[in-house]
Amino acid sequence: MPVITNIQDLKRLHKRRTPKMFYDYAESGSWTEQTFRENTTDFEQIRLRQRVAIDMDNRTTKTTMIGHDVAMPVGLAPVGLTGMQSADGEIKAARAAEKFGVPFTLSTMSICSIEDVAEHTEKPFWFQVYTVRDDDYMTRLLDRAKAAKCSAIMITLDLQILGQRHKDLKNGLTAPPKFTLKSMADLATKWTWGIEMLQTKRRFFGNIVGHAKGVSDPADLAKWTSEAFDPSLNWDRVAELIKKWDGPVILKGILDVEDAKKAAAIGADAIIVSNHGGRQLDGALSSIRMLEQIVDAVGDKIEVHFDSGIRSGQDVLKAMALGAKGTYIGRAFVHGLGAMGEAGVTKALEVIHKELDYTMAFCGHRDINNVDKDILLVPKNFSGDWA
Numbered sequence: 174m175p176v177i178t179n180i181q182d183l184k185r186l187h188k189r190r191t192p193k194m195f196y197d198y199a200e201s202g203s204w205t206e207q208t209f210r211e212n213t214t215d216f217e218q219i220r221l222r223q224r225v226a227i228d229m230d231n232r233t234t235k236t237t238m239i240g241h242d243v244a245m246p247v248g249l250a251p252v253g254l255t256g257m258q259s260a261d262g263e264i265k266a267a268r269a270a271e272k273f274g275v276p277f278t279l280s281t282m283s284i285c286s287i288e289d290v291a292e293h294t295e296k297p298f299w300f301q302v303y304t305v306r307d308d309d310y311m312t313r314l315l316d317r318a319k320a321a322k323c324s325a326i327m328i329t330l331d332l333q334i335l336g337q338r339h340k341d342l343k344n345g346l347t348a349p350p351k352f353t354l355k356s357m358a359d360l361a362t363k364w365t366w367g368i369e370m371l372q373t374k375r376r377f378f379g380n381i382v383g384h385a386k387g388v389s390d391p392a393d394l395a396k397w398t399s400e401a402f403d404p405s406l407n408w409d410r411v412a413e414l415i416k417k418w419d420g421p422v423i424l425k426g427i428l429d430v431e432d433a434k435k436a437a438a439i440g441a442d443a444i445i446v447s448n449h450g451g452r453q454l455d456g457a458l459s460s461i462r463m464l465e466q467i468v469d470a471v472g473d474k475i476e477v478h479f480d481s482g483i484r485s486g487q488d489v490l491k492a493m494a495l496g497a498k499g500t501y502i503g504r505a506f507v508h509g510l511g512a513m514g515e516a517g518v519t520k521a522l523e524v525i526h527k528e529l530d531y532t533m534a535f536c537g538h539r540d541i542n543n544v545d546k547d548i549l550l551v552p553k554n555f556s557g558d559w560a
């Protein structure tokens with residue numbers, strides 16, 4: 174058993190154990206990947222203030238996200254095809270999250286269906302909604318999430334059309350993989366993954382196949398996205414969906430102050446400052462650069478959450494210090510899942526928790542709820558002087 178001390182260790186194992194097309198699917202951004210890279214490198218520019226001789230006994234990372242108690246302010250972000258990183262991946266990740274005491278968000282583009290995850294978990298989870306043109310499908314999707322007792326929905330606003338990720342096209346990404354000479358050669362070296370995958374029935378998009386009409390190729394994510402997603406989505410439609418759900422709503426994919434103000438005005442419970450992990454608009458600023466100005470603009474009206482670029486508990490602490498009330502990890506938990514299944518997701522959460530807890534202490538705090546910008550050394554003009 175390898176000694177895992179950080180997320181990078183899990184990432185290396187993920188790469189070794191998972192078919193290339195799925196590892197690449199996770200570890201890529203759109204076009205030149207500038208935004209994907211800067212999401213992490215911009216975190217490195219923020220430094221921490223070391224404080225000493227301050228009582229660091231009895232620390233807590235417990236807080237709330239949209240009124241839900243959490244063991245630390247870190248949810249699992251919705252990630253499509255999670256069930257291709259490891260067989261039954263959504264169920265494994267949801268179980269790890271509920272045992273740890275953090276929220277799990279199921280993607281519309283999951284392999285395990287809403288009902289399946291509900292059946293195999295104890296606590297309610299959150300459901301991420303992509304808006305598609307087919308109204309009946311949308312209504313049924315929300316009804317299914319309600320029936321499965323999902324305790325919040327997360328409407329993703331930054332994917333009306335799919336950003337191009339070169340590797341997915343080159344790898345011919347499908348779920349399950351189609352058998353070509355190239356994919357067979359790769360699968361031959363990932364036999365544990367293959368054996369587990371052969372033992373499960375969950376190999377297609379569980380929320381789509383059998384539920385959506387006119388799916389021309391049930392294995393092709395890019396095709397279904399371009400055929401079904403709603404490029405005409407607007408704020409009226411978002412408001413309609415919020416009304417229809419009639420429960421807690423988080424709006425995901427806000428990266429601009431003007432959009433944050435609109436989101437705050439239509440009655441959502443939280444927004445997520447996010448650029449989809451650098452997978453949509455390449456050339457957009459990193460999420461962490463945008464966080465503070467969005468908090469300044471709407472933080473007193475709506476809960477502001479954060480994702481994109483978190484690879485450590487230190488990153489979580491930096492986002493919290495800049496005003497976020499909660500954060501999410503995407504790739505950090507996917508690396509754990511691809512590396513070691515449910516145990517790997519638990520490991521990812523443990524690593525992040527320890528880094529968060531220790532760093533908070535080194536910065537002179539005992540309670541995550543009291544952390545503020547005072548613990549940070551932020552380069553002058555970090556948010557940028559853009560015209």
Ligand SMILES: Cc1cc2nc3c(=O)[nH]c(=O)nc-3n(C[C@H](O)[C@H](O)[C@H](O)COP(=O)(O)O)c2cc1C
Nearest residue numbers: 199250251252253280329449450481482502503504
């Ligand atoms: C492989 C992958 C698949 C994703 N699928 C979805 C999805 O189905 N729905 C969604 O709203 N966001 C999706 N995202 C974006 C994540 O929810 C989250 O915003 C992003 O991963 C955060 O960046 P990080 O990976 O640097 O933590 C996906 C991200 C990745 C890496």
